Amino acid sequence: MQFTINGKVMEADVEDDMPMLWVLRDELGVLGVKYGCGIAQCGACTVHMDGIPMRSCQLRAGDVDGPITTIEGLGTPEAMSVVQAAWAEHQVAQCGYCQSGQIMTATAFVLENNNPTDEDIDDAMSGNLCRCGTYPRIREAVKTAAKNLRVA
């Protein structure tokens, strides 16, 4: 099967029902996407398909019908996306395991709403769990990213 991942066409010899989480990690070596629960409960595996956040543990390879973006496709350490830069500014990550999923969810959110209330942020981010409890810093980083998008 052929996929577009972070702007590159990639091929993998996989079954239709293989979750994209495992296509990305095990077949294509895209390791920014993380396995947390495997049952759509934690958000660690969040990627974008056509800009929409999706849980890649529940997205079958055969159902992919648009370009996939992972954390690797947002920016680089030298040229971070607005959300990645806000995450760095607020030093959000603790162990870091959940953070690529958090950033993918936050990225889609601030592009939809660049002037969110605390409640908006908590609603948007509530499906992404963080065992380290970085939620207050996530909220601040989302606010900073939204503000920087407003002035951009």
Ligand code: FES
């Ligand atoms: S691994 Fe997909 S939501 Fe937890």
Ligand code: FES
């Ligand atoms: S930073 Fe450790 S699980 Fe979120």
